[in-house]
Amino acid sequence: MKEMTLKDIQQFQRDFDKKYFGKYWDKNEHSTDEQITILKDMIIALTGELGEFANAVKKISRDRNAIGTEPSEEMLEKLKEELTDCFIYVIILSNILKMDIEKEYLEKTEFNHKRFQKYLK
Numbered sequence: 001m002k003e004m005t006l007k008d009i010q011q012f013q014r015d016f017d018k019k020y021f022g023k024y025w026d027k028n029e030h031s032t033d034e035q036i037t038i039l040k041d042m043i044i045a046l047t048g049e050l051g052e053f054a055n056a057v058k059k060i061s062r063d064r065n066a067i068g069t070e071p072s073e074e075m076l077e078k079l080k081e082e083l084t085d086c087f088i089y090v091i092i093l094s095n096i097l098k099m100d101i102e103k104e105y106l107e108k109t110e111f112n113h114k115r116f117q118k119y120l121k
């Protein structure tokens with residue numbers, strides 16, 4: 001599989017969503033109410049995936065605390081799968097908002113570098 005930038009991933013997801021679900025969040029095609037409904041549906045989906053990730057962490061933690069088991073390969077794979085599902089919805093939301101998520105990420109981490117300078121010893 002070829003390496004992809006976040007821009008590539010955003011375009012891949014746009015093409016995927018267009019192929020399987022049709023266009024969305026196009027101001028020329030959707031009323032404001034429809035756009036808000038789409039945004040609401042996607043944040044509910046992302047929250048659902050975060051819940052699945054959290055539930056897997058809960059099970060790993062519960063088993064560790066109750067019977068001292070190491071997290072199984074199956075559970076670690078489950079964590080990766082659910083985090084990937086979260087990432088997909090973050091990409092979809094960034095596309096809906098027409099964000100350049102790579103640029104926004106770099107700007108935010110630059111901001112955070114300055115913000116957390118005070119914690120360096």
Ligand SMILES: [Mg+2]
Pocket residue numbers: 049052081082085
């Ligand atoms: Mg999932």
